[in-house]
Amino acid sequence: MRRFLLIAVPYLWLVALFLIPFLIVLKISLSDIALARPPYMPQLDLSAGWEGIRSFFAALDFENFRFLTTDDLYWKAYLSSLQIALISTLLTLLVGYPIAYAMARSAPEWRPTLLMLVILPFWTSFLIRVYAWMGILANEGLLNQFLLWLGVINEPLTILNTNTAVYIGIVYTYLPFMILPIYSALERMDDSLLEAAEDLGCSRMSAFWLVTIPLSKNGIIAGCFLVFIPVIGEFVIPSLLGGSGTLMIGKVLWEEFFSNRDWPVASAVAVILLLILVIPIILFQRNEQKQREAEG
Amino acid sequence: MAQTVFAPWEDPTEKPLIQFKNVTKRFGDFTAIDDLTQDIFEKEFFALLGPSGCGKTTMMRMLAGFEAQTEGQILIAGQDMARVPPNKRAVNMMFQSYALFPHLSVWDNIAFGLKREGKDKDKIAARVEEMLRLTRLSKFAKRKPHQISGGQRQRVALARSLAKAPKLLLLDEPLGALDKKLRQDTQFELMDIQEKTGTTFVIVTHDQEEAMTVASRVAVMDEGRIIQVSTPAQIYEAPNSVYVADFIGDVNIISGRAKPEGDKVAVRWAEHQPDIIGTTSLPFADGQEIHFAIRPEKVAISAEEPQDAANKIAGKVLDIAYLGNISTYHVELPTGHVIKAQTANTRRLSRRQITWEDPVWISWTDTAGVLLER
Ligand SMILES: Nc1ncnc2c1ncn2[C@@H]1O[C@H](COP(=O)(O)OP(=O)(O)OP(=O)(O)O)[C@@H](O)[C@H]1O
Ligand SMILES: [Mg+2]
Numbered sequence: 001m002r003r004f005l006l007i008a009v010p011y012l013w014l015v016a017l018f019l020i021p022f023l024i025v026l027k028i029s030l031s032d033i034a035l036a037r038p039p040y041m042p043q044l045d046l047s048a049g050w051e052g053i054r055s056f057f058a059a060l061d062f063e064n065f066r067f068l069t070t071d072d073l074y075w076k077a078y079l080s081s082l083q084i085a086l087i088s089t090l091l092t093l094l095v096g097y098p099i100a101y102a103m104a105r106s107a108p109e110w111r112p113t114l115l116m117l118v119i120l121p122f123w124t125s126f127l128i129r130v131y132a133w134m135g136i137l138a139n140e141g142l143l144n145q146f147l148l149w150l151g152v153i154n155e156p157l158t159i160l161n162t163n164t165a166v167y168i169g170i171v172y173t174y175l176p177f178m179i180l181p182i183y184s185a186l187e188r189m190d191d192s193l194l195e196a197a198e199d200l201g202c203s204r205m206s207a208f209w210l211v212t213i214p215l216s217k218n219g220i221i222a223g224c225f226l227v228f229i230p231v232i233g234e235f236v237i238p239s240l241l242g243g244s245g246t247l248m249i250g251k252v253l254w255e256e257f258f259s260n261r262d263w264p265v266a267s268a269v270a271v272i273l274l275l276i277l278v279i280p281i282i283l284f285q286r287n288e289q290k291q292r293e294a295e296g
Numbered sequence: 297m298a299q300t301v302f303a304p305w306e307d308p309t310e311k312p313l314i315q316f317k318n319v320t321k322r323f324g325d326f327t328a329i330d331d332l333t334q335d336i337f338e339k340e341f342f343a344l345l346g347p348s349g350c351g352k353t354t355m356m357r358m359l360a361g362f363e364a365q366t367e368g369q370i371l372i373a374g375q376d377m378a379r380v381p382p383n384k385r386a387v388n389m390m391f392q393s394y395a396l397f398p399h400l401s402v403w404d405n406i407a408f409g410l411k412r413e414g415k416d417k418d419k420i421a422a423r424v425e426e427m428l429r430l431t432r433l434s435k436f437a438k439r440k441p442h443q444i445s446g447g448q449r450q451r452v453a454l455a456r457s458l459a460k461a462p463k464l465l466l467l468d469e470p471l472g473a474l475d476k477k478l479r480q481d482t483q484f485e486l487m488d489i490q491e492k493t494g495t496t497f498v499i500v501t502h503d504q505e506e507a508m509t510v511a512s513r514v515a516v517m518d519e520g521r522i523i524q525v526s527t528p529a530q531i532y533e534a535p536n537s538v539y540v541a542d543f544i545g546d547v548n549i550i551s552g553r554a555k556p557e558g559d560k561v562a563v564r565w566a567e568h569q570p571d572i573i574g575t576t577s578l579p580f581a582d583g584q585e586i587h588f589a590i591r592p593e594k595v596a597i598s599a600e601e602p603q604d605a606a607n608k609i610a611g612k613v614l615d616i617a618y619l620g621n622i623s624t625y626h627v628e629l630p631t632g633h634v635i636k637a638q639t640a641n642t643r644r645l646s647r648r649q650i651t652w653e654d655p656v657w658i659s660w661t662d663t664a665g666v667l668l669e670r
Contacts, residue, residue, distance in 0.1 A: 192395040195391070196389075196391060196397070197408070199360055199383070199388060199389050200388065200460070206412075214399045217399075
């Protein structure tokens with residue numbers, strides 16, 4: 001009985017906070033838009049009894065999903081989101097790995113401080129930090145002023161409201177999610193493994209590729225998923241730092257929901273987004289499980 | 297055919313493979329290796345013995361190239377090693393912590409060094425199989441290091457360091473985790489490999505029996521210095537100090553004042569007791585501090601007073617340790633000293649003549665023990 005209760009807790013959690021909301025969204029995505037409150041039809045009318053339920057289900061259809069295929073805005077937005085997520089995950093990896101590596105190689109007494117510094121940005125509001133980037137990247141912003149002062153450029157660069165600004169924002173925001181898992185993998189690594197590799201004929205460089213990289217592989221994979229998955233649905237960064245050319249599904253979703261007040265279409269967009277995310281989430285879980293098994 | 301004894305260290309024309317020249321290694325202000333000068337010759341099986349923290353691993357790491365000496369010079373085959381990185385040395389090391397690659401299978405761990413040499417696949421595979429057979433790991437080739445036992449891991453580490461057939465092999469406690477039987481087998485394997493390949497071995501061990509079995513020479517270390525280097529027999533029979541005598545095997549030490557008597561030296565060690573007579577080539581001055589060391593198996597024990605022994609003392613049996621093939625008697629002398637005497641058990645236990653509290657005589661010849669200055 002106690003074991004049953006222990007298992008039941010996470011399942012109840014999952015049902016209450018994921019499955020039920022998902023079913024509600026799914027239901028809305030199958031409904032029709034209505035000028036009412038809530039702005040969709042049909043509503044479930046239990047007072048009508050069995051007939052009510054029958055007519056409720058009869059009114060549900062896939063019309064909104066069909067609509068998504070008629071306008072190429074949607075699939076372009078999905079694709080562009082995937083592309084931006086992919087590129088920014090790679091960029092975050094390129095920036096994050098050396099930082100994690102340097103942290104893991106630093107003197108042990110420094111490591112807690114460095115970890116602290118990585119997490120420190122979370123202490124201020126995410127929105128404030130994104131606004132700060134607007135101030136930095138704007139045409140008259142700090143970055144341009146600095147570069148002009150250095151004489152590197154003669155005219156201010158247009159960075160804000162471009163995809164470049166979105167990438168900068170994403171890399172900046174999601175960097176800790178990349179650094180932390182890689183750091184924890186590297187920190188656990190035994191230095192004598194590198195010595196053994198060198199002893200057996202590796203140069204420093206090949207020891208890095210043959211030992212350090214494979215041993216931090218799980219950290220890299222975890223970090224990449226932790227960045228990739230939320231970035232696909234990212235809304236704040238593209239809408240604040242990106243321009244009209246930046247197409248991301250999070251932004252489309254927001255506009256359907258709040259500008260068009262078309263809840264059913266917005267829900268359909270959300271359902272498909274979730275289906276797209278299920279694949280990397282399952283892969284991520286698999287990686288975690290494999291790692292746990294490897295550690296016995 | 298005349299059998300020549302392998303003793304290159306006694307041949308002044310022989311070129312040593314390894315030369316430590318006044319090597320000092322400091323970590324901060326801690327001196328791990330203290331002004332060490334030592335030659336090691338080709339095809340030697342050189343054992344380092346000493347208490348924990350005396351600098352054995354540090355010596356190995358300097359040979360492998362992981363630590364640079366603070367002072368002095370290390371030469372391998374006549375070449376100064378100061379600027380040679382580990383991967384450019386014909387030296388392989390078996391790490392005390394094994395340092396197996398956790399992401400690679402046993403097979404790939406052993407093949408790791410061979411692959412770096414760029415040998416062709418068949419040769420690598422053949423060599424790995426040979427190493428697996430040698431260390432009896434064939435069954436575990438596909439497993440990862442975390443899926444095998446501690447002793448098996450140790451054998452993988454050994455196989456990996458052997459695979460490249462290096463000129464110089466450094467083994468840091470290679471057999472500590474093995475059971476006695478497997479350890480002895482592996483010791484003989486090592487000696488066999490050494491005979492076949494002519495590899496020079498430097499081996500660290502905590503097990504003196506192991507050092508005695510495998511080594512051509514044994515170095516006893518203490519606090520970053522080598523106290524004595526000799527063949528196992530010499531170290532055992534003729535230790536140069538109380539430290540070495542005490543470190544290797546069981547020993548009785550009696551301290552006193554020297555009194556030279558012709559070609560012999562008497563040790564005055566207690567009042568109302570006869571002097572201990574011993575022989576030595578060391579010059580002792582009258583009244584100089586002297587230590588008499590004798591192995592328990594050289595001390596005879598008897599119920600009756602022996603007639604023609606050079607040294608004999610009466611005492612009382614304090615304790616008997618029965619060790620199967622031998623028994624050790626702890627004999628208390630009237631002075632309070634406790635002397636250990638060992639005899640082979642040729643009789644059955646029940647018929648043993650001497651038992652607890654029995655008055656007994658212990659005796660030994662005048663060449664049975666050694667006389668030491670320090
Ligand atoms: N990197 C280091 N920094 C500071 N001190 C060190 C370092 N490496 C070794 N030492 C010290 O040098 C001394 C010798 O160490 P070493 O590892 O050579 O001992 P050992 O003889 O191999 O001991 P054991 O039998 O326990 O393996 C020890 O006191 C150790 O604390
Ligand atoms: Mg050691």
